[in-house]
Amino acid sequence: MYKVLVTDNISDLGLSTLVEAPEVKVVKKTGLTLNELLIEIEDADALLVRSQTQVTAEVLEKAHKLRVIGRAGVGVDNIDIEAATKRGIIVMNAPDGNTISTAEHTFAMLISLSRNIPQAYRSTVNGEWKRKEYVGVELNGKTLSIIGLGRIGAELAQKAKAFRMNIVAFDPYLTLDRAEELGVQKASFEDAIRAGDFISVHTPLTKQTRHLINSDVFHQMKDGVRILNCARGGIIDEHALVGAIQSGKVAGAALDVFEQEPPAPDHPLFVLPQVIVTPHLGASTVEAQENVAIDVAEEVLHVLKDEPFKNAVNLPSLSAELQKKIGPYLPLVEKLGKFSSQLATGAVQRMVISYGGEVADLEVSALTRALLSGVLSQHLDGINQVNAPHVAKNRGIEVLEQKASVSHGFTQLITVDITTSRGNTSVSGTLLNGFGARITKVNGYSVDVVPEGHILHITHQDQPGVVGKVGTILGNDKVNIATMQVGRETIGGQAIMLLGIDKGIDDAALANLRECGVVNGVQVIEL
Numbered sequence: 001m002y003k004v005l006v007t008d009n010i011s012d013l014g015l016s017t018l019v020e021a022p023e024v025k026v027v028k029k030t031g032l033t034l035n036e037l038l039i040e041i042e043d044a045d046a047l048l049v050r051s052q053t054q055v056t057a058e059v060l061e062k063a064h065k066l067r068v069i070g071r072a073g074v075g076v077d078n079i080d081i082e083a084a085t086k087r088g089i090i091v092m093n094a095p096d097g098n099t100i101s102t103a104e105h106t107f108a109m110l111i112s113l114s115r116n117i118p119q120a121y122r123s124t125v126n127g128e129w130k131r132k133e134y135v136g137v138e139l140n141g142k143t144l145s146i147i148g149l150g151r152i153g154a155e156l157a158q159k160a161k162a163f164r165m166n167i168v169a170f171d172p173y174l175t176l177d178r179a180e181e182l183g184v185q186k187a188s189f190e191d192a193i194r195a196g197d198f199i200s201v202h203t204p205l206t207k208q209t210r211h212l213i214n215s216d217v218f219h220q221m222k223d224g225v226r227i228l229n230c231a232r233g234g235i236i237d238e239h240a241l242v243g244a245i246q247s248g249k250v251a252g253a254a255l256d257v258f259e260q261e262p263p264a265p266d267h268p269l270f271v272l273p274q275v276i277v278t279p280h281l282g283a284s285t286v287e288a289q290e291n292v293a294i295d296v297a298e299e300v301l302h303v304l305k306d307e308p309f310k311n312a313v314n315l316p317s318l319s320a321e322l323q324k325k326i327g328p329y330l331p332l333v334e335k336l337g338k339f340s341s342q343l344a345t346g347a348v349q350r351m352v353i354s355y356g357g358e359v360a361d362l363e364v365s366a367l368t369r370a371l372l373s374g375v376l377s378q379h380l381d382g383i384n385q386v387n388a389p390h391v392a393k394n395r396g397i398e399v400l401e402q403k404a405s406v407s408h409g410f411t412q413l414i415t416v417d418i419t420t421s422r423g424n425t426s427v428s429g430t431l432l433n434g435f436g437a438r439i440t441k442v443n444g445y446s447v448d449v450v451p452e453g454h455i456l457h458i459t460h461q462d463q464p465g466v467v468g469k470v471g472t473i474l475g476n477d478k479v480n481i482a483t484m485q486v487g488r489e490t491i492g493g494q495a496i497m498l499l500g501i502d503k504g505i506d507d508a509a510l511a512n513l514r515e516c517g518v519v520n521g522v523q524v525i526e527l
């Protein structure tokens with residue numbers, strides 16, 4: 001039974017996928033203190049959060065069983081992704097479900113800001129009638145500069161265009177074609193900042209975007225500019241914003257998010273009448289909350305059930321089409337990794353993974369991760385595809401991926417060459433149409449081995465009687481041989497034997513084999 005811990009308010013309708021799954025127990029506990037969270041997380045297999053729960057390295061330290069963190073929403077800045085990655089925990093979000101709601105909220109803020117609606121409401125219900133004080137500005141013909149033209153930025157652009165605003169956008173990944181398609185003017189950051197009558201930020205909060213809008217940037221803006229932040233507190237330097245409003249540079253600001261949430265009641269922005277605020281409500285609609293909860297619950301369940309999943313933020317994203325294409329290769333590369341690492345002796349220093357034939361036409365990074373995970377998990381605990389590259393890097397293991405069109409007669413061929421402190425090991429494998437994975441070459445010897453179960457790898461001199469002697473010794477020790485493959489360099493030269501045996505071999509039988517006088521080495525490979 002998998003424990004899925006839910007620590008923020010996530011839509012019950014969305015969670016129903018998990019509640020109804022027989023292998024899952026959903027534990028919903030919101031408003032936990034840090035100490036309570038540290039206890040609850042210990043036996044959780046999955047954690048579901050929104051933006052409130054702070055998933056820090058300290059929390060993850062106690063998460064002994066955790067496989068996946070699902071964020072019902074977009075921003076993952078409340079999760080220590082690096083710490084999760086090191087521990088092999090998949091972090092996934094639900095990027096699509098709240099785009100419309102957040103763009104609509106931003107637009108609501110834009111109109112409220114231009115017409116002073118919150119201020120006028122408060123004044124009017126307080127018995128005042130200040131028609132002169134709340135004269136606004138039209139959106140029609142004004143320029144809206146959007147910083148970060150992703151899902152929400154692009155959706156906002158469409159809404160603003162319907163109000164006949166000119167849209168100028170800066171986004172490092174914005175192409176001219178995309179800008180044209182959206183009917184927006186692509187600009188540099190500086191030009192977008194200078195052009196805007198309204199400036200709205202829609203980037204994630206990262207090291208690069210923290211205080212992206214600071215006092216230097218405010219200086220470059222038009223006098224009387226109006227600022228919106230419905231993305232993340234911290235993208236705008238709040239201290240600099242206070243100064244820019246007080247100096248008259250900025251005529252107004254609409255904020256849904258804050259550097260610290262909830263902000264202190266005496267926040268200096270709250271005493272400025274030009275500032276309107278909401279308590280991080282961008283995605284707070286019935287529809288968005290159902291959408292993101294359904295999306296994240298489905299993907300978390302896929303992870304728990306070892307099924308293909310999407311939207312992991314600490315794994316390269318794979319399209320459904322690519323997942324379908326590489327899926328059949330995953331068991332092969334995992335077995336290649338396990339086989340080669342059990343054969344290789346000494347500390348691994350370098351791995352070269354070569355993809356030949358049809359597989360070379362695919363994006364293979366997911367296969368490299370799976371193979372690497374197979375190699376490293378031989379000697380290390382808790383390795384998976386999420387943390388394998390990180391662990392390899394930390395241990396100074398060089399991992400190279402190469403592609404070739406040649407595949408030595410096979411439709412596709414994957415070879416792993418491992419260099420250790422004691423020498424080199426090379427293992428190749430393929431997928432035989434309809435017959436699954438095969439090991440086709442071991443250290444230069446051609447073989448045809450199904451990579452499954454218990455395999456004995458025996459090196460010996462090619463001479464009459466070796467096969468019989470090995471068979472007799474194993475027979476005497478009640479080890480049944482299921483399959484046998486031999487390969488040799490030349491007649492009478494170095495040779496290998498790969499024996500598939502029905503069950504594991506005990507130490508005494510192994511010692512008898514090693515001491516029989518006709519074999520040079522024996523390794524047991526468990527797949």
Ligand SMILES: NC(=O)C1=CN([C@@H]2O[C@H](COP(=O)(O)OP(=O)(O)OC[C@H]3O[C@@H](n4cnc5c(N)ncnc54)[C@H](O)[C@@H]3O)[C@@H](O)[C@H]2O)C=CC1
Pocket residue numbers: 073074075076095098099102147148149150151152153170171172173202203204205208209212230231232256257280281282283284
């Ligand atoms: N207020 C709320 O309730 C919500 C807030 N958000 C916030 O909105 C942000 C954006 O969400 P989406 O549009 O769905 O994400 P997205 O990933 O589709 O778009 C973000 C865009 O920002 C761009 N970007 C990154 N660094 C940049 C920089 N230095 N300058 C300019 N552009 C940069 C990216 O290239 C990308 O196109 C999220 O990261 C999240 O923090 C999202 C949903 C709800």
Ligand SMILES: O=C(O)CCC(=O)C(=O)O
Pocket residue numbers: 050051072073074075076098280282283284
């Ligand atoms: O969970 C929420 O309501 C916050 C949404 C949000 O900020 C996000 O999706 O990034």
